[in-house]
Amino acid sequence: MSRNIILVDPLPRTVDLIMEPSVKARLHQLGEVVISEDRQMGAEQVDELLPDTVLIFGQTDMPKERLDRAPKLKAIINVESNFMPNIDYQACVERGIWVITPASAFASPVAESSLAMALDLARGITKADRDFRQGVEEYGLAGNADTFRFAGASVGIIGFGDLGRQLRELIRPFRNHVRVFDPWLPNEIIERADCVPAGMDEVLSESQVVFVFASVTSENEGFIGAREFAMMKPGSAFLLMSRAAVVDFPAMIEAAASGHIRVATDVFPDEPVATDDPVRSAPGILLSAHRTGGTRDALYALGSMAVADAELIMKGLPPQLCRRADPATAARLKSKPVSVT
Amino acid sequence: MSRNIILVDPLPRTVDLIMEPSVKARLHQLGEVVISEDRQMGAEQVDELLPDTVLIFGQTDMPKERLDRAPKLKAIINVESNFMPNIDYQACVERGIWVITPASAFASPVAESSLAMALDLARGITKADRDFRQGVEEYGLAGNADTFRFAGASVGIIGFGDLGRQLRELIRPFRNHVRVFDPWLPNEIIERADCVPAGMDEVLSESQVVFVFASVTSENEGFIGAREFAMMKPGSAFLLMSRAAVVDFPAMIEAAASGHIRVATDVFPDEPVATDDPVRSAPGILLSAHRTGGTRDALYALGSMAVADAELIMKGLPPQLCRRADPATAARLKSKPVSVT
């Protein structure tokens, strides 16, 4: 008798982390669910299940040999959110197997935090609280000596995928002039969002607030360094929201410490950051411990988007919510998988 | 020969504080400008100028006797932003003298700061930075244990004048359900802004984030106290953005210190706050030294709005940017004049 196995191998996630009960119930209606969440699913079990597997939720290695043994497989749904080189993407494409990930689940909380941190740098929220607690607060106009209005400030966005576009929607009421640098996109996409396509140097030198949402690729590691920080406007704000590797991190710290720019970062070259890392006492930086995306609601959205697209795929329809792996671009991405959450 | 005097008596402001050069030039085109800004204009000088005065910029006392001596006066433009009881408002109305103030100049920076502080309380921005500097940061989901998403959170607004309405526009992309309490307004005004009119108890008990923009009147002093804080949702956020006197301040501090709610305040019963005031080390409060409104751009807006309306008035047209003093409501307001900017 034919079985329809849903192979669930979600580490570092767990099912309950990413699925509310109602979503989990929908998952179970799609087939016979087999879960391994205390450890990655063992090779033996995977091999045994593959002949009847229709869907994989997780990051199971899927080289060509395994795909050969999974004739009913319709989709591999990465629930970690970064595509890794452990799948033969081309072979999946040839067989009509969708390889997708609900990565955009993180766009909404990251964009919200990015705006929170940009407003903080502009208006001096955290600094003003610290000054107050230290008894050196200044009132009224004097308390705004080093601030600027976010409303109307020129904004630059580096990397205009889900995160950048969400941020752009959030800041609409502030009526900023927004420049975007994204070499993977045609100008039309940028212009439709009422932004101006620009080169990276222009984005850096003309913007009062710069948001970095770019992924790390083999081509852009450390592509924002001392030269780039030097071209930023004095007093402008730089927010690093994607991956530490896109910047020269020490150069960024130096640019903030010197008072040239103000910086906020959610990511660090090594996480957790060492206890004695000097960044902990660096001036001019707003620190966030890789926590802008990993909210309760984002993780649940990860699961519900994955299941909703699985439902479509099982009906023979294309997925609508997850991002597809493109063999060519997947090869360029260099993301490390997350180790925590 | 007929003179047209513009009497400028702007303390605690000064002309250069509120007018950029181009605006000051427009002021001078309206008539013969006489300024007193190192001290309030003396009675003798005022009396001498009144017969030829067409406009007053400032907070000069204008009882009926003085109005009687100013037959050419068309407008009194308060540039401090709060109407005070030193003017015979009814007599001005009877003579067709506009009494106006460009108070809404502060709405934009206050709304921006209010959102910044609300996002801070929701997402834990200042707290996360402090934890990081103290070496106790948590990463990813763990770092979001005590946070909530501002997007989609229920919002309450108490006082729906310029400030409340600006804040409402800023938060549109976050798609909140917004309840408004304002006993001075008809429901239509609230509903047109896509908000729901509600009683104060409902606003407090049903909202995840409550913004207070209400002015102090003889009727609402201390109207938010221990009973009201107790009815708020655990973990919800309360932002006091208008006047300290509308709340029972110690009860607010206690509600935050106990961990029941989180609080942000820009105002204090006595400013500057005493060096040893315990609020400086109070937990659960985000502190701001009466600095959300007094930005460079807001002060310039004060001046440009005042001059733009003066230009209209001199042409026989009604003012469009400033708020008019209404004799009946002016009597209810209890604002203290600001002592510093």
Next chain:
Amino acid sequence: MSRNIILVDPLPRTVDLIMEPSVKARLHQLGEVVISEDRQMGAEQVDELLPDTVLIFGQTDMPKERLDRAPKLKAIINVESNFMPNIDYQACVERGIWVITPASAFASPVAESSLAMALDLARGITKADRDFRQGVEEYGLAGNADTFRFAGASVGIIGFGDLGRQLRELIRPFRNHVRVFDPWLPNEIIERADCVPAGMDEVLSESQVVFVFASVTSENEGFIGAREFAMMKPGSAFLLMSRAAVVDFPAMIEAAASGHIRVATDVFPDEPVATDDPVRSAPGILLSAHRTGGTRDALYALGSMAVADAELIMKGLPPQLCRRADPATAARLKSKPVSVT
């Protein structure tokens, strides 16, 4: 015993025309309602009621002598929507009597119709239907030979009161560049709505679509004539939505008939239009019989706004929804009262 009379003298409206039952019920809670709606209230009855009258809804003549006899009167609420010279406005101001009108009730339906008619002219909706019925329709690109896209077209607005501002909000998704001419407004008001203040000639010569919402004053009668139509772009659209007297009507018809511009008009020098008026067969004009504002919902809004403000006034608060008569500007307006609805 003291009575509180609400004098209701609404012709050419009637109470049921402008008030839904729930609104009428609120009216009755404000005092003792006395209505004359088959004919204007007689002088004798008015005089008898005035000593106890607190509110007047309607267009009753109120010269100084009558105001003298109405010591309790708090407000005169014009429900026709145009201020007329039958009231001593200055005397009302001196006594603190509000004179207001809920004229903005018509803004929403007029703006909606204005957009409908602008889209019609741009995309040729009515013309295409007529061609189809006559068997001369063209398909696809050929059917669009004389059309233009409203999206992205340059727009001009003449008169930026309630109507113009509502229209501006409705067209936001079309991303037009919008120029505004309104000599009664400071630039700030126009710029805040993301429009560009401009002179009338620039509005006419640079816009692909021009909307006229200006009221008639003693200064602007017939101010758009042959010279002005000649400066418009060939093929551009001109929509007359306020009063026929602001244009040179024959010149407008000629500009349309010659094929130079396309025109839509809701108003005519004499209404109803004569049976044999040549405008009925004029080419290039979209005709509307003064019907863009007088919708069921607008008339009900008129009543509900009037009652909501009356409620505030009875509580000693200023009105929030209606427009106030300004003695100086009321004198400049030359509107004819409407004879029908």
Next chain:
Amino acid sequence: MSRNIILVDPLPRTVDLIMEPSVKARLHQLGEVVISEDRQMGAEQVDELLPDTVLIFGQTDMPKERLDRAPKLKAIINVESNFMPNIDYQACVERGIWVITPASAFASPVAESSLAMALDLARGITKADRDFRQGVEEYGLAGNADTFRFAGASVGIIGFGDLGRQLRELIRPFRNHVRVFDPWLPNEIIERADCVPAGMDEVLSESQVVFVFASVTSENEGFIGAREFAMMKPGSAFLLMSRAAVVDFPAMIEAAASGHIRVATDVFPDEPVATDDPVRSAPGILLSAHRTGGTRDALYALGSMAVADAELIMKGLPPQLCRRADPATAARLKSKPVSVT
């Protein structure tokens, strides 16, 4: 020496119809352009070019045998906008050949026309003009007897692809409650657009205005018929904007002629419509000759989107503007190719 052929076989389009000079220049920078636009490119020429062809712009037949002979082919870009069964889609997927079409170029003009026609039906624009020309116009409220306000009306959208989503954005200022029926989409997509997912019967029975943007598939031919029209609200509006085959056309005409609903249609079972087709004189219908999409700007957008994506593909990046053919869904679509424009 290696050549890079761009095979351009665009009938029924021509290059100049879809590409402005600057776009055509970009096309030529991508390789050696070979065009056949007076007739479909002959088999012999195609076969000769295929070994060096990198891009195909057009609707050339591409069965597996031809794909076998095109080892350098990176993309087939359909510029007609409907995928047809003359391509081996699965073979293209296996070889990593993009098959795409810039169909969304038509979304903007169609959405604009759809709103124009909906406003026309709601407010009676075309009918009022016709009445005026026939001397039977009614003024004011009487002229609005059979109208309704589009603002605030309940709206239903059937088919929520590019067209439906663009329409949804255009109507945001009207604050409608919007229900969407689209069985190919997860609820999340609909909810993110602030719409409510609903079944088709609910959409039809609860909406004051229903827009049909659904494509024809093997499953939905004639799926809106007499039963469905009967469940619509009396006086509601039905706009058919996609393909005539999704409705029972005679039933639609009957529903309009009977006065039950009002209808607008841009499409007809046979186009051009026969000279004596009774639809030409049908009452209650607004007629448009398949002309809502085929605007000058839309055709140019078709070309510029095609070239922009071709540029990305030639750089090894995925296309961003065109829609991809999905082998499974391509098989379900039943569109007839357009014969004109």
